[in-house]
Every structure is written in structure tokens, then in C-alpha cells.
Amino acid sequence: xxxxxxxxxxxxxxxxxxxxxxxxxxxxxxxxxxxxxxxxxxxxxxxxxxxxxxxxxxxxxxxxxxxxxxxxxxxxxxxxxxxxxxxxxxxxxxxxxxxxxxxxxxxxxxxxxxxxxxxxxxxxxxxxxxxxxxxxxxxxxxxxxxxxxxxxxxxxxxxxxxxxxxxxxxxxxxxxxxxxxxxxxxxxxxxxxxxxxxxxxxxxxxxxxxxxxxxxxxxxxxxxxxxxxxxxxxxxxx
Numbered sequence: 001x002x003x004x005x006x007x008x009x010x011x012x013x014x015x016x017x018x019x020x021x022x023x024x025x026x027x028x029x030x031x032x033x034x035x036x037x038x039x040x041x042x043x044x045x046x047x048x049x050x051x052x053x054x055x056x057x058x059x060x061x062x063x064x065x066x067x068x069x070x071x072x073x074x075x076x077x078x079x080x081x082x083x084x085x086x087x088x089x090x091x092x093x094x095x096x097x098x099x100x101x102x103x104x105x106x107x108x109x110x111x112x113x114x115x116x117x118x119x120x121x122x123x124x125x126x127x128x129x130x131x132x133x134x135x136x137x138x139x140x141x142x143x144x145x146x147x148x149x150x151x152x153x154x155x156x157x158x159x160x161x162x163x164x165x166x167x168x169x170x171x172x173x174x175x176x177x178x179x180x181x182x183x184x185x186x187x188x189x190x191x192x193x194x195x196x197x198x199x200x201x202x203x204x205x206x207x208x209x210x211x212x213x214x215x216x217x218x219x220x221x222x223x224x225x226x227x228x229x230x231x232x233x234x235x236x237x238x
Contacts, residue, residue, distance in 0.1 A: 072144050073202070126162055
């Protein structure tokens, strides 16, 4: 502001050059910010989804292959369903037998591809609020990948009820997290607000389930879209 305020005292040619310089600076700065933004994948997820477990096991490897960071965004997928995708509940009430059979076969084949074990637990669907708040805490401590992986395994491979705080505390301990700080955080207003913020943000951006990825503002949904995401990254299609 001071520079441009003093421009009347400068010659017209110098003033024009200064304006051109600052315009160029803004353009370069914007390009730099866009370049930074392109260097990560946003991953909206809820551990209560088996398809998200499949995607989770691959997203880290994919990001490493392309030297991309991951911006982890824990959400409550139930909140997403309640707002924009209530058809999910109708399908659960009255599933199409053919689609259900195909989906289950597809799920288990994908599990073999990813090298993990998936079986539907007795408690399904599960209240994942505390688990996802735990993911927020783990993310703050740079331990999200390990904690989330342990939560996924506990629920989808071992059939444990991840709504239980005692189980989550054990998982936090095994993920090298401070259990006392963990318990304080998942009960805090900060955790509640951040989980709601992430969930609302996903809805506002057009999301309708988990897992959802964003790369350069382009949305990809589902485990089976990871290949498409990688092709888009590799071939600069976005």
C-alpha cells in the first residue's frame, strides 16, 4: 500500500514497471500455491466402512509412489448418509439379493487383492464417533496411519466393537499414543467440532459416502476409483 501511495512521486515508466512487477508476483504466487495444493490427496474416511478399509490399505502406497502427502479427514459417514444419501438405509432394510451377493463377493475378492482379512462383525452398523475422534487425535500426533489401521483391523478383521472406549484406549496404547491425552481429547468439544466440520465439509463439496478422495479439487469416490485416481495423477489428466 505504501509503495503504490507514493507512486505519484515516481515517473510514469517506473510506476508502470512496479505495477507490472506486482501483477507478475501475484500470478507466480498463485501458481506456487496451486502447485503446493496439487501435492497432496485429501482422504475423507470413516473406519466403519469395509470399502474404506480396502482403500486405506492402498492410499498410503499410492501417495508414496507419486510423492504426495495425504490430508487425512476423519468424518462420520452416518452424518453424510442422513443428509444426502438416505438410500443406503433403504438398501439395508430391503437389500436386492443379487446385488448383495455380488457386493459381498466383490468385497472379499478385493480383500484378497489388498492382502487383508474382512468379515462382517456382529455389531454392524457401529457407532464410530469415538473411533473417528480418536483418528483426529492420532492425526494431531502424526500417528493416524498406525492408529486407523489398528482400528480397521480390530473391527473388520477381528470383529471387535469399536464403539467401546476401553478398546479404543488399548488401540491408542498399541499405536504409541498417550492414553490419558487420548481420553481427554475424544471427550472434548474440540474433537466434536472438528469431526462435525469435516463431515459438513465433505457434504458441501459434493461427497455422499466413504471413502472419498480429492485431488486438485476433483472428487473420486470408492475403493474401485483408486486406479482412476492414479491414472489421473500419472498422466496429468486433471
